[in-house]
Structure formats: C-alpha cells, structure tokens
Amino acid sequence: MSVAISIRHLCKKYRNVNAVQDLSFDVHEGDIYGFLGPNGAGKTTTMRILATLLRPDSGEAHVMGHNVVTHPHAVRPLIGYMPDSSGAYRDMLVVEYLEFFAAAYRVPIDRRRRVVDDCIELTGLVDKRDALIEGLSRGMRQRLGLARCLINDPQVLILDEPASGLDPRARIEVQEILRALGAMGKTVLISSHILSELRTLCNTIGILDGGKLVYSGSIDEALARARTKLRLEIRLADRHDEAGKMLMETGGIVEISVGEEILGVELPHGTADFSFVAEALVRNGFRVLTIKEEEVLLEDAFLHLTGAGA
C-alpha cells in the first residue's frame, strides 16, 4: 500500500510555543487515521500545514507525493480539508454554496450539477438542498462542510474535529458518512476528542502530546501498550466476600476488590491464562455466573501514552 501522507521532522513554532516538534509519521492510502491529543497538542497546526494553509518552520510534508510547501497548487486539488470551525457563506443556499465551490475547483459545467447532487445525497442534505445556510443546524453545517470537502473528489480528506459539538445522533450519522468514504477508498485523516468514535472508525491512530508524536500505529497495539495489568470482573450468585478470601489464599493474584455484585480480581501483568481462577471458584463450590476480562479503552491508552494517567 503506497503512502498518501508523509510527514518528516515537521516543526512549527508560534513565538515561544512549540506547536509541533519533530513530527514524523505516514498515513497509507485507504487508511482512516485518527489524530488524537489534548488541546494545544498540535493537531490543528499539523492539519493546516497539510492543507497548505500554514507554512512549517522546518521539516517536510508530502501529500500523494507532492510537497505541501513547494508545490501547494499540486496538493490542493488532491485534498479536501474541513477546518474545526467550518466556514460557510451564511447568505447562500446549500446548493448554491456547493455549486460555487464546484466552480472554484473547476468542475466542468456539464458535470457540476451531478457532482453537487451526489455530494448532497452522500451527506444526507437532500431535504436541505434549497435551505439558507444561516438557518442550518450545527450538524447540518458539518455535513455541508463534508459535502464541500468532497466536491472535487479528493483522494485525501483532512477533517479537523468533524463531529465536535454534535448531538449523539448527528455524530453517528457523520461516522456513517466517514465509513462510507473509507469504503470508497479515500484516505482520511481525522482528529477528534471523542475517542470512542475513533475506536470504531479508524484503523490507525496517532497520538500527539505537546507537539510531539507519542504513538503512531494500530489501535490494537495502542491498547496492548496500555494494558499494564489483567483485571477480571467475576459475577457470582452469592458469597462474594468468601470467594475473595478464598482466591487470595490461592495465590497468583495481585489484588481483590469486593463489590455487591462484582468481584474484581487483578492478576500480574503478562498473565495469559487465568483459567485457574475459575477452577478454584468451582472447586470450592461457588456458583459462577460470568467471568469477564476488563476491557482496555482507547481513553486508557490515550492517558497511558500521553502520561496523563500516571
């Protein structure tokens, strides 16, 4: 798979603030790459550099093989950029706005209407086609921003917090659109604060902290790194206290926490086989309802990798 976005030793400084420091990573074609990081980590700066709207102080960034600094005009037709505060002409109709940008991207006039219609349909704006942009809800404006991004049929989409400020339903709808775009083979670089949505959407993530990349790779690997201990959640029919005491005497267990319905059991890091716990419980006559390995969330991975969870 060839590289769609390549960043090498990218640096950007605002006066005394290092927004981005020695950033290097690749995004492959067809990837949906999630860009994570706390506020001020440098996500937007990186995205704006990729979108040719900001010049880096040093380093290189390439989109589909074109340098964003030296060949911005070659990069621009290849990308669709949606800023965090997506701009729109408030006194235009949805269809007029999209037709205008289609014209700005030099979409031939005979194809223009069809392209606009396709984008409107893909982003679910059919009902709002002739609505004034000023009257659109935030969710609809985000969709409009997405539609504008797609107007030139870009190979790479750079989306800065596309779901921020949306209600859960609108967020799910935007996710579905992004999944559809991923299925169409577009490369998507997306930043978000809502980590759970990236978990289901992205196949690769990059985590920025203080302008530095602290992780870039698959989500599973990030989760594995965050897994520093194995914790089991055991539900018994009764006698949680007794079961806790019994297990502590069994050995091979780091810590036990007893709740009203759940018995929490922490095993040493690296334990792969925890069947001995179930065996011990059954052998001592406890009625086991469920044993579940506690899931490591992307939030945990994020906190672990950025050092905030320490």
Place this chain on the structure above:
Amino acid sequence: MTIHLPIVWNELLRLGRRRITYINRTGPLLIALAFLSFAMAISWYTDEIFTPSPETFGSFMMFLVAIIEVLTGFSAPMVACATLTDEKDENTLGLLLMADLRGWDVVLAKFVSVFLLSEMLLLSAMPFIGFAMIFGGVDLHTVGMHAAMMTSFLIMACAAGTYFSAVSPQSGLAVTQTALLLGLWFVGTSYVDYNSAAWGLPIGQPALGVLTPIWGASGIPLAQMLPGVFLNMIIAAACLFEAVRILPRQIHARADAPRTAKVRGSERGRRWARRSSEPLAKLAASSLRSMGFSRRSIPMRILAFLGLLTILMFPVAGLFMLWILVFRETILALKKAREQGALDDLVLVPVSDEALGVAFWRGHTCATRMYFAAIVIWFAFYAWFMQFDRNGVRMLLIFLPITIAAHINVTALSCVAGTARFRYGMTGSLWAYLFVGGAVIGLLMPLYVEYLIGMFPTTRNLVYRTGAGYTVLAIAVYIGVNVLGHLASALLAVRCLGGRLRRCAGLQGT
C-alpha cells in the same frame, strides 16, 4: 490573470441578499429627492413666481447627481472593504484559496463584482441626468466627462477598498483605512485642481459660501480631467497588485494570529480598563483591542496621520470623515462585543439600568476618544482657514455646536440603535448613516438656501427688504434644533440603554 466569474456571480448574489445593498441603492436617491423637495419648498415659499432658467435647472439637477455620486463614491468602497474581510471572518478565504484559484482570480473577481455593484448604484442618478439633458441644456459631452471621471473614481475607490479588505483583519478597520485614503485623495486632487470642479465644488463651494454656479463636470477641459483619471488608474492598479501579493500571506498570518496575539502594554495599562468596579471596563478594553489600531503597520500610521491632517483642513469633507470614523468605531465595538458574548455578560451585571447605560456609553466614548483630538485640530484648522473668508465667523458659529454635538449624538444614537437589534450590526449603521445624511443635508441646506436667495433677483429683493433677518433666523433655528436634538437623543440613549440591553437579552430591568 483571469476574472473568475463564479466569484463575481457569487458576490453579486450575496450582496443582493443583504439589506445594506438596498439601503445603498435607495439611500442616495432618497437623500437627493429630499434635497430636491426641500429646495422646491423653500423656493416656493420665498418666491411664489419662481421660474428657474434652463441653465439653473440643469445646474441644480447635476448637483443632485453629484450628491448621489458622492454618497455612492463613499458607499461602494465600504462594500468593497467587506469583501475579503468577510471571507476571513467566515473562515472561507482559506477554503477559497485551497480550491484551484490564484490570488488574482479572487482579488480581481471581488473587485469587479463591487465595481459592477457601484455602477448599478449610480443608476439612481439617471433620471436627474435625463432631466438635466432634456430640460436643463446639459450636453452629452458634459455628461460623458462626468461619467468618465466618476467611473475612474469608482475603479480607484473599489480597488482601494479591496486592497484594505485584503490587508485588514476586520472590515471596520478596512473602512477606516479606505476612508482615510479617499479623504486624502479627495483633498489632494482638489488642492492640485484635478477634478476639483466636479468633486470639490458641489460640496465645498456652498460650504464656503462662494456662489459660482458650477455643478458637475461642465466647463472642465478634457486636459484637466485626464491627469485625475490617470492618477485614479495608477492608484487602482497599485492597490490590486498589492492585494494579490498580500492575500496568500494573510491566510498564513491569520492562522498564526490567535497564537501570537499579544496585548500591548499601553492597552493593558489603561486606568479605566484596570478598574474592576467598572462594569464596562473589560468590554471597552476588548473593543479597543479588537479595533486593531494597535496592530496597524507603520505605513498605515503615516497614512492615517497624513489622512487625518489633510482631511481636517478641508472643512465639510473633514467633518464628514470624522463622523464616519467615529460611528464606524462605535458600531464595530458593539458588533464585536455582541459576537464575543460580552454583552450577555454585561446585562447580568448587578447594576441599575442607568448605570449600565452610562457605563456602556462611556466605554464606547473611550473607544472613539482618539477622535476628540482630531475634532479639536479640525476646529483649529478651520478657524485659521476661515479668517481669510468673509463668512468665517458665521461659519464657525454654525459648525461649533454641530461639531461637538455630532459626536455625542452619533455615539449615543448608534449605541441605542445597534443594541436594539442584537443580531444585526447593520441596523446601527443604518441609523448612523441616516443621521449623518440628514445632518449633512441640514448643514448644507441653509447655505444652499442662501445660494438660491443670491441667485434670484426677486428673492434677493425679499432678503434686502427683510435685511439679514431670514439668514439669521434660519441659522438660529438650525443650530437650536440641532443642539436640542442632539442633547435629547444623547440623554434618551443613556436613560434607555441599560434597560434596552436587558430587555433584548430577555431580562427585566433593575
């Protein structure tokens, strides 16, 4: 270098949906008609058997055309000032340049759209030109010269507006800068005698009390107009080239701006801004910063200084410019405060409506205080200038109360009007424009009446019979009405402002 027609179309479409466009279209015509009605009424009153000669009629019609042109000449570049700053405000400039468009595509298309609009605005002058040609004996040559000069001026003015729109972070600042440049042009070309008969005299002569009946471009030789037209084209080309050069940088600069913005020591250190008990201190400080005067570059400072100095030397134009600058600042500060949510914070402050109103007014007076000095300088210049004029003392007497009162009134009135409609900053502008339009007409009207009196023998006889009674009475009434009106509106504004602010926010007054 191409004119990207979709941008032109888009710009005209959007302008067509804005209220300000309708105001710009109808305002100058209404003012001209009001002028015409008033002049006719006065003529009828002073001399019932008034039958003007064709020459006088044509001259008067061309004067009305000049009024429309002057107002269009100011309003068109103001629209141009918003073209690119609006793109910056709406975060669409980056999106536009990310499309397959170059700087020239954007700048030229914006310029062309505003120029087309300004030409459309001038259509309201057509009936007067028609009357002047049919009944007033004004020939095609005069009209052609007039049109050529006006077009060249509009090209220059729209290009200047587009340039400052490209340079400035906000449209208000662009308007101020453009107004200064146009003021410089206005006075400069008048002093060196380019275009002066067409531009300077219709406004300047009545104000100066000189009774030479030259309106419009009649009587100006082509050789005298060509340097002016050439100068306009040079300025326009320079503005457009510079706008194209600077536009891409603006995107990068804008991206950097939020991170690199700094509050200057001089702004932070204002005593009124540090007082925590002052409910408006934060808003006023914010307004001052948002106006961006502190970020003005050195060339802009020089331009502003020269512009102010020069326009101040030109009596009526100087006053007019000051008005524009002052109320633009006020409206801008209001708009910014509204957008930033500062007004919402203010109305929740536990002080009385009156205190809130006074604080609000004070804050905006602070925001426009830099013009107080300018008014004094203007007055000093004018006093010095008028000593050489036979009407100097009389003119001073007229201008003195108007000058002081105008500032108070415009600020207060704009505050009330602007805050009365939370969502639309242009409502404040409309009120202020209407006020200034009315004030200018009111200012010129007694003088024009005098001009009419001087022109017609029967009227002159009437004045001779009554001595200078009419003139003195007219001026006295004029000054009285102005001063009382200004003071009343200022008091009303302060009284109502706090309550109005709160009612707009859905709160009960205290």
